[in-house]
Amino acid sequence: MALGLVKWARIKSPWILHFNTGACNACDIEVLAALTPRFDVERFGILLKGSPRHADVMVVTGSVTRQIRDRLVRVYEQMPEPKFVLAVGNCAATGGVFQQCYNVYEGIDKVIPVDVYVPGCPPRPEAIIYGVVKLLEKLAKS
Amino acid sequence: MSGEYEPESIFEIPVGPQHPALKEPILLHFKIEGDIIVDVIPRPAYTHRGIEKATEARNYIQNIYLCERVCGICSFIHTLVYTQGVERLAEVEPPPRAKYIRVIVSELERIHSHALWLGVAAHELGFDTLFYYIWRDRELVMDLLELITGNRVNYAMSTVGGVRRDITDEVAHQIKKGMKIFRERLDVYTEVVEQEPTLRKRVVDVGKLSPHDAVALCAVGPTLRATGVKRDVRADDPYQAYDEIPFNVATYHTGDVLAQIVVRVLEMYEAANIIDYALDHMPGGPIRVKVPWNIAPNEVISRGEAPRGELFYYFKSNGTEKPERVKIRTPTLANIPAVRQMLLGYHIAEIPIVFASIDPCLSCTARFSFIDVKTGKSWVWDREQLRRYSLKWYGKQ
Amino acid sequence: MAGKTSLEEAVEKLKAGIGAENVLEVKYQPPRNVFVLVKTEKLKDAVSYIMKNLNYQYVITITGVDLIKQNQMEVIYHLTDYSNTISLRVRIPRDNPKVPTITDIIPGATLYEREVHDMFGIVFEGHPNLVKLLLPDGWPEDLHPLRKDVTVQQIRERLEEERKKGVRGI
Numbered sequence: 001m002a003l004g005l006v007k008w009a010r011i012k013s014p015w016i017l018h019f020n021t022g023a024c025n026a027c028d029i030e031v032l033a034a035l036t037p038r039f040d041v042e043r044f045g046i047l048l049k050g051s052p053r054h055a056d057v058m059v060v061t062g063s064v065t066r067q068i069r070d071r072l073v074r075v076y077e078q079m080p081e082p083k084f085v086l087a088v089g090n091c092a093a094t095g096g097v098f099q100q101c102y103n104v105y106e107g108i109d110k111v112i113p114v115d116v117y118v119p120g121c122p123p124r125p126e127a128i129i130y131g132v133v134k135l136l137e138k139l140a141k142s
Numbered sequence: 143m144s145g146e147y148e149p150e151s152i153f154e155i156p157v158g159p160q161h162p163a164l165k166e167p168i169l170l171h172f173k174i175e176g177d178i179i180v181d182v183i184p185r186p187a188y189t190h191r192g193i194e195k196a197t198e199a200r201n202y203i204q205n206i207y208l209c210e211r212v213c214g215i216c217s218f219i220h221t222l223v224y225t226q227g228v229e230r231l232a233e234v235e236p237p238p239r240a241k242y243i244r245v246i247v248s249e250l251e252r253i254h255s256h257a258l259w260l261g262v263a264a265h266e267l268g269f270d271t272l273f274y275y276i277w278r279d280r281e282l283v284m285d286l287l288e289l290i291t292g293n294r295v296n297y298a299m300s301t302v303g304g305v306r307r308d309i310t311d312e313v314a315h316q317i318k319k320g321m322k323i324f325r326e327r328l329d330v331y332t333e334v335v336e337q338e339p340t341l342r343k344r345v346v347d348v349g350k351l352s353p354h355d356a357v358a359l360c361a362v363g364p365t366l367r368a369t370g371v372k373r374d375v376r377a378d379d380p381y382q383a384y385d386e387i388p389f390n391v392a393t394y395h396t397g398d399v400l401a402q403i404v405v406r407v408l409e410m411y412e413a414a415n416i417i418d419y420a421l422d423h424m425p426g427g428p429i430r431v432k433v434p435w436n437i438a439p440n441e442v443i444s445r446g447e448a449p450r451g452e453l454f455y456y457f458k459s460n461g462t463e464k465p466e467r468v469k470i471r472t473p474t475l476a477n478i479p480a481v482r483q484m485l486l487g488y489h490i491a492e493i494p495i496v497f498a499s500i501d502p503c504l505s506c507t508a509r510f511s512f513i514d515v516k517t518g519k520s521w522v523w524d525r526e527q528l529r530r531y532s533l534k535w536y537g538k539q
Numbered sequence: 540m541a542g543k544t545s546l547e548e549a550v551e552k553l554k555a556g557i558g559a560e561n562v563l564e565v566k567y568q569p570p571r572n573v574f575v576l577v578k579t580e581k582l583k584d585a586v587s588y589i590m591k592n593l594n595y596q597y598v599i600t601i602t603g604v605d606l607i608k609q610n611q612m613e614v615i616y617h618l619t620d621y622s623n624t625i626s627l628r629v630r631i632p633r634d635n636p637k638v639p640t641i642t643d644i645i646p647g648a649t650l651y652e653r654e655v656h657d658m659f660g661i662v663f664e665g666h667p668n669l670v671k672l673l674l675p676d677g678w679p680e681d682l683h684p685l686r687k688d689v690t691v692q693q694i695r696e697r698l699e700e701e702r703k704k705g706v707r708g709i
């Protein structure tokens with residue numbers, strides 16, 4: 001019963017954490033644009049949080065650079081269960097244009113598990129919102 | 143009290159969460175005495191991806207898309223300076239219409255970037271109303287960019303030998319209409335900056351930089367112009383169609399954070415004027431010429447004024463379809479010594495706005511570590527905590 | 540073109556200032572740029588002459604180039620008076636790459652020298668703090684990614700090896 005309530009609350013208002021692992025900023029400004037008045041994801045109850053300990057969903061942008069890898073893993077570990085990861089952009093999915101650069105991993109799924117990928121370079125804010133909605137569906141089923 | 147300072151000896155706790163507004167990661171080690179900053183050691187290593195090496199393995203066309211993604215906010219100016227350099231290498235001249243289109247898109251990009259920055263700065267100051275207003279109006283420019291290029295952020299517009307899409311009369315008409323609305327909005331922001339006491343209290347006389355230091359430390363762009371030094375690559379070393387377009391180089395004399403805001407607002411007005419002028423005087427003709435696939439051995443430099451300051455590329459070709467060496471110098475790196483100077487002697491509470499004032503292109507995972515030189519205690523904050531601290535500190539004043 | 544003539548003048552003055560025999564090669568590039576090769580031992584004289592007597596104010600950046608075929612490295616200092624750019628360069632042996640620092644003449648060059656040091660392993664003698672700038676802390680000291688004789692594959696393998704040894708941050 002209580003678990004059901006928690007799940008209901010989570011679907012109604014998932015809190016997200018935004019992590020830049022070495023993106024070119026384009027994905028970040030699009031994630032941010034999704035939060036600002038034109039797209040306004042807050043009307044779906046999606047809130048951006050500053051700390052991993054408060055977050056349900058981690059939105060990761062960018063190819064994982066080697067320096068940031070350990071940090072990414074640590075932040076991921078700090079999130080409470082159940083946790084979900086949304087990979088925004090081609091970089092986060094496969095390394096994108098930065099494939100073959102010596103200092104990046106090709107995709108964040110090499111480092112942490114990913115639930116939903118949003119392709120695009122950068123994806124439009126609509127696409128990011130769609131990705132979040134897909135994730136919510138997944139959440140509802142979990 | 144001062145001792146040899148060892149970055150390794152700092153106690154660090156990983157604070158992952160990122161500030162939603164600023165981007166790439168940088169680690170700044172602060173030495174503080176009480177509440178006053180006595181030294182700053184920047185470590186901008188976290189987004190090093192190895193792009194310069196990768197350019198050597200790709201051909202000139204593939205590299206356009208790689209260089210575009212050095213920075214997603216000033217993506218067009220990167221492609222512009224890159225393609226301009228390759229054109230100089232191959233000794234071809236882009237058609238005049240292409241030059242005008244490049245100017246228009248790069249000025250639109252300047253507006254979007256400055257608007258983004260102004261929003262971020264407002265957010266750093268705890269003035270979120272302004273942040274949301276500006277970001278709403280910025281969407282207007284994003285729509286125009288999408289109308290011209292087909293994409294919101296990475297446009298893939300400039301290519302070697304010209305541009306990929308033309309600006310039709312209808313689009314030109316739309317842009318003019320958009321600029322008119324945007325100017326009206328800018329008037330509102332100018333009023334806010336001039337009159338809003340809560341904003342002025344935080345930015346007047348904060349983060350001061352003298353013109354002498356700015357020049358000695360090789361600062362660029364609005365950071366330099368905010369100290370009253372009238373330097374702009376567009377005017378000093380005109381590229382593309384800038385030598386045919388009349389415009390003013392905006393400067394302001396006080397050298398503090400307020401000056402940085404004023405300079406950027408003025409530049410947005412100026413950019414809107416440049417766009418209008420360029421649309422009226424755009425010559426006809428083709429928008430692209432052919433450039434040979436292999437480029438004979440040569441070496442050139444290419445400069446351009448990005449929203450954040452001078453962007454510089456160096457090229458060396460070797461007769462094949464791939465460059466021998468591409469060197470990229472982005473404006474933020476040039477401004478780091480200056481921001482260090484700007485922070486010295488101020489309070490911890492002022493770090494977010496001063497640091498944001500150079501419009502750093504590398505901030506998201508930024509964690510700030512502090513060492514109290516008196517007690518030897520050290521701790522690490524992320525930007526969000528720092529922002530909250532800063533707001534609280536000012537609340538008490 | 541007014542810009543070009545003033546650039547030619549600047550080169551003439553530079554030749555007179557540091558001695559024409561020390562200027563090995565001059566190559567003009569449109570629109571307002573010139574590449575000048577000088578002897579390594581005259582580098583500092585040339586830089587301070589350009590900054591002080593020709594009133595150039597600002598170093599845009601420092602570029603390193605690996606000329607592996609000649610077994611040399613090249614360091615290029617892009618100096619500008621904001622309008623004209625003199626790209627002053629020196630060639631140094633590849634197996635012992637050393638140049639004097641110019642940070643005492645231009646404080647703004649600090650970061651650029653560190654960057655070139657990271658990428659090519661060129662030592663700037665007299666630099667106040669020649670530590671890593673762009674590369675991560677755990678990066679092996681002898682691995683310089685922009686040298687032509689290392690491939691991306693080799694760098695990756697090397698880093699993996701180091702990681703297995705327990706080095707963190709890479």
Ligand code: SF4
Pocket residue numbers: 022023024025026027028061062063088089090091092096097120121122123211214296
């Ligand atoms: S996916 Fe594209 S836009 Fe996003 S961070 Fe990577 S390169 Fe930039």
